[in-house]
Amino acid sequence: MFLAKAILEGANQGLGEALGGLLGGGGQQRGGRGAGTGGNIGGIIGGIVNLISEATAAQYTPEPPPTRQHFTNVEASESEEVRWFRHQFAQLAGPDMEVGATDLMHILNKVLAKHKDLKTDGFSLDTCRSIVSVMDSDTTGKLGFEEFKYLWNNIKKWQCVYKQYHRDGSGYLGSAQLRGALQAAGFQLNEQLYQMIIRRYADEEGRMDFNNFISCLVRLDAMFRAFKSLDRDADGLIQVSIREWLQLTMYS
Amino acid sequence: MFLAKAILEGANQGLGEALGGLLGGGGQQRGGRGAGTGGNIGGIIGGIVNLISEATAAQYTPEPPPTRQHFTNVEASESEEVRWFRHQFAQLAGPDMEVGATDLMHILNKVLAKHKDLKTDGFSLDTCRSIVSVMDSDTTGKLGFEEFKYLWNNIKKWQCVYKQYHRDGSGYLGSAQLRGALQAAGFQLNEQLYQMIIRRYADEEGRMDFNNFISCLVRLDAMFRAFKSLDRDADGLIQVSIREWLQLTMYS
Numbered sequence: 001m002f003l004a005k006a007i008l009e010g011a012n013q014g015l016g017e018a019l020g021g022l023l024g025g026g027g028q029q030r031g032g033r034g035a036g037t038g039g040n041i042g043g044i045i046g047g048i049v050n051l052i053s054e055a056t057a058a059q060y061t062p063e064p065p066p067t068r069q070h071f072t073n074v075e076a077s078e079s080e081e082v083r084w085f086r087h088q089f090a091q092l093a094g095p096d097m098e099v100g101a102t103d104l105m106h107i108l109n110k111v112l113a114k115h116k117d118l119k120t121d122g123f124s125l126d127t128c129r130s131i132v133s134v135m136d137s138d139t140t141g142k143l144g145f146e147e148f149k150y151l152w153n154n155i156k157k158w159q160c161v162y163k164q165y166h167r168d169g170s171g172y173l174g175s176a177q178l179r180g181a182l183q184a185a186g187f188q189l190n191e192q193l194y195q196m197i198i199r200r201y202a203d204e205e206g207r208m209d210f211n212n213f214i215s216c217l218v219r220l221d222a223m224f225r226a227f228k229s230l231d232r233d234a235d236g237l238i239q240v241s242i243r244e245w246l247q248l249t250m251y252s
Numbered sequence: 253m254f255l256a257k258a259i260l261e262g263a264n265q266g267l268g269e270a271l272g273g274l275l276g277g278g279g280q281q282r283g284g285r286g287a288g289t290g291g292n293i294g295g296i297i298g299g300i301v302n303l304i305s306e307a308t309a310a311q312y313t314p315e316p317p318p319t320r321q322h323f324t325n326v327e328a329s330e331s332e333e334v335r336w337f338r339h340q341f342a343q344l345a346g347p348d349m350e351v352g353a354t355d356l357m358h359i360l361n362k363v364l365a366k367h368k369d370l371k372t373d374g375f376s377l378d379t380c381r382s383i384v385s386v387m388d389s390d391t392t393g394k395l396g397f398e399e400f401k402y403l404w405n406n407i408k409k410w411q412c413v414y415k416q417y418h419r420d421g422s423g424y425l426g427s428a429q430l431r432g433a434l435q436a437a438g439f440q441l442n443e444q445l446y447q448m449i450i451r452r453y454a455d456e457e458g459r460m461d462f463n464n465f466i467s468c469l470v471r472l473d474a475m476f477r478a479f480k481s482l483d484r485d486a487d488g489l490i491q492v493s494i495r496e497w498l499q500l501t502m503y504s
Binding site for chain 1: 306309310352373376377378379381382385388391393441442444445448449451452453456467468471472475476479483488489490491492493494495497498499500501502503504
């Protein structure tokens, strides 16, 4: 997808390359509230506070993005684990060697069935379509081996975090545990963003089950990576047109 | 939600107001490819072509956004239809006079059961959570009367479009019919965006069922409105920080 494509292209290219170079070069500095008002010390301080507030509102360092190597590109030095994973992928994927949303749903729910301690009502097809979209760097509509491996490694990591944090035995993550879990997964978010995540992904009692936790983190990871990829001058701001905006938000 | 809040605040306020005025005033003009290179006629023409291409890639004029009036604020001049709808809403909503994702799922599927000609596997809870999020202007986590009415009116309108365009009797919209259906719903999109929508919302045979059609249009409508609300100088570009980006993309 375009969002994942932006991520894949990396910092030197970003969505601009993927969209035919329509993004102008360099970033545009946006003035803070007081930044342009000369002698207004209060305004300047306010501006600095705002900038710090913006910069610290959300932080995350993702894994390196999936490469574009084809499934058949087997490295001689590949570990036993990767070779086993490649074999599993080959069984799961169709003749096109890609995993679609329905395949993903089946494999996730099959694995979940073995983990009775994880509270879940299963991964729906809608959720899996969304996951495939955010991970689909090459816009084939499905996940190739590298894209799938990237996703699976993240899910394994986050599953460990979930198991570590749902200490009360309910199988859910409570809102109090969620902060710790997100931090353990590498996400530093301000209070407003935490509350928003709880509103979107937790139930009416503020509890988050496993499939919602994974959906949330897959999306968070992808959105952070997309932003970083587009923020080529690393000034904490990105500028997008309506077309880019729709590509980023609709194919997810 | 923040995205819907941005829409609700309207052009004069936008997300900046909702997020405590962190957006700087006015837009930043982003140079097109050739715009700054003086005598380079080819570059200038290229830049103009790009601008036109960007401006025409996606167009839509939404309905006026939902107001913030409370459910109990009944207008004396209210039509019989709106009064009936208010009564229906009161039966559906909980004691808080708000409709949550589960309530929405129940009512949508109940209505769908009466329309056997609409091909659907039903609205999932995940989809309904997403719909509530994009419509949740006041970030309560649920839909108040005005928000729900806005959504319901759109769904009624789009249901008519769907019925008009799935002419082959299959109950699905084929990819060839989708363009016409989206245009009839008011969305003008370029080919790349159509293909992306098909990849995300249609099945492997390129067919879109009713619940995916509605999910797609609810989201498209919301994303267009969010962009327009943020694009205060109407230059076709918006600039967002990581915090704003996450609020817009995660609470949807």
